[in-house]
Amino acid sequence: MQVFLLRHAEAAQETVAMRDPHRHLTPAGRRQARDIGDRLRWHDCAPTHIWSSPLVRAVQTAELVAAGLHSDVAVESIPELAPDENPRSVVAALGALAADAAVLVIGHEPGLSAIGALLIGQPELASLGKAEAARIVDGALRWRFAWDADAPQLEPEPPLDAP
Numbered sequence: 001m002q003v004f005l006l007r008h009a010e011a012a013q014e015t016v017a018m019r020d021p022h023r024h025l026t027p028a029g030r031r032q033a034r035d036i037g038d039r040l041r042w043h044d045c046a047p048t049h050i051w052s053s054p055l056v057r058a059v060q061t062a063e064l065v066a067a068g069l070h071s072d073v074a075v076e077s078i079p080e081l082a083p084d085e086n087p088r089s090v091v092a093a094l095g096a097l098a099a100d101a102a103v104l105v106i107g108h109e110p111g112l113s114a115i116g117a118l119l120i121g122q123p124e125l126a127s128l129g130k131a132e133a134a135r136i137v138d139g140a141l142r143w144r145f146a147w148d149a150d151a152p153q154l155e156p157e158p159p160l161d162a163p
Contacts, residue, residue: 002102003094003119003136004045005112006065007128009033009147011057020083025060032131033061036147037068040104040133043145043152047073047104049097051090053081055108061131062106081107087114094119116141 010029014020025033047069052062054077062075080089090111094103105115109127112134116125119136128134131147143152 001094001097001099001138004040004047004102004104004133005116005128005136006036006061006104006106006133007109007112007130008053008055008058008061008106009036009064009131021055023055023057025057025064029057029131030060030064032147033064034068036131036133036145037065039145039147039149040065041069043135043143045069045102045104045133045135047071047102049073049101049103050075051078051081051103051105052076053083053107054079055082058106058108062104065104065106081105081111083108083111085111087111087118090115091118 009032010026011023012018012026014023050062050066050073052058052075059077066073066075113125113127116134116136117123120139120141129146133145135142141155143154145152
């Protein structure tokens, strides 16, 4: 299974009139989301599922990234991806999918790095920046990719155990 974790792009600041769940992407955030979608398209991101936190900024990021990927996959709002939810429920849902699934998961920190840590079997995964993606294949972190990077930052291959 492939999982692409993606933190939402830059969003407007919370105000009394606009509470956190309703924060939308800024113009710069919209550009970031389009750019990371374009970059992911050229680096083997062809999702069979697109899951998003139900918060506005994550849904907007998901929709713009899907457009950049030229994907017809519908964005699914997953309540368990909202801030302060248990990342284990998302990992369990991922585990229930077919082994050949490729899932793009758009959400928030620190939840995304907690999901990533569980998927790779490590105590932690470094936090993702705004509009930054991480690719996990069969339980191994392969790369991280920022919206403004020319290429993914490759992760070193895990050492082979000596006999």
